[in-house]
Amino acid sequence: MREILEAYGADPRRWPAGTRLPVGALVAEVKAAAEADSILDLAKAPVYSPDAIANLLASLPSRQGAEVVRFPGPRSKPRLSWAFAAPLAASLMLGIYLGAAGSVGRFLPQDDVAWLDDVSDTGLEDAEDVAEENQS
């Protein structure tokens, strides 16, 4: 097409006979499309209100609105109540005192002491007697 236009110009009557129909049809298509474009150009959108953008900006919600979630503040350290701490401290002091005085056994049940004595009664002292009885 470019060669035809460069060689013969825009008037189809000067174009070679064999090219007139296809090139002419293409030119007609381009012309029709250009006409359609110019008709579409008629449908311009109206200009928006002069204060439309100002109204928009004025209508923006504050960023401090509901969308903003407040983070919780730093958590304070839990305070030890004296009512809770005093008995703990007293029992600790008592334990240290008793341990240092060596008097823990006085506070243990007597049954336990007896059971400890029984531990020495293992029966090993009778082993030789038992062996002699068996031989006899």
Next chain:
Amino acid sequence: MSVAPGRKWAGTADGDLLASAALGDSTAFAELATRYYAPAYRLAWRLCGNQTDAEDVAQEVFVKLWKDPAQVRQAAALKGWIMRAASNGAIDRLRRRKTASLDEAIEVSDAQPGAVTVLEGNAASARVVSAMAALPERQRQALALVYYENFGNAEAAAIMETTVEAIESLLTRARKSLRDSLSGEWRDLLDGVTALGK
């Protein structure tokens, strides 16, 4: 909130403006609105057919953006995001108001080349707008994006969440439908174009 973009943001990239807006800088947001309100409004107008709805839709788009700028995943695609939001908002509104009056649909530009020409131009413009309003929604959307807002077919396809082939098909059908519906007055319309100096 009353803010003006000022000149400090002129030439700033969309991404930087969006980032500043996300931190609460309303002047950065105002610059974004100055840049993109008009195309959002025009697209909404082509879909809704009236100025009031179009302004409402455009406003809703920007309020939505202000509330959550992180919705735009890629700052480079901001305009596309705005156009998609405007398009969706307009279509939602259109479906709610199927009975929009033709009087509103034929509002035209107030360019003033001369009293008589204005009347002729407005009539011609109103006729074309009316024919466009009769097109199916998707055809109008494709025409508005590619023809009036100069988006490439790939960009338009992304905005409309469809394929390039579908966009081409929609455009072809839209132009053919317009030509068919305006065939009786095609020559008069072309004369009107000439009279308006186009």
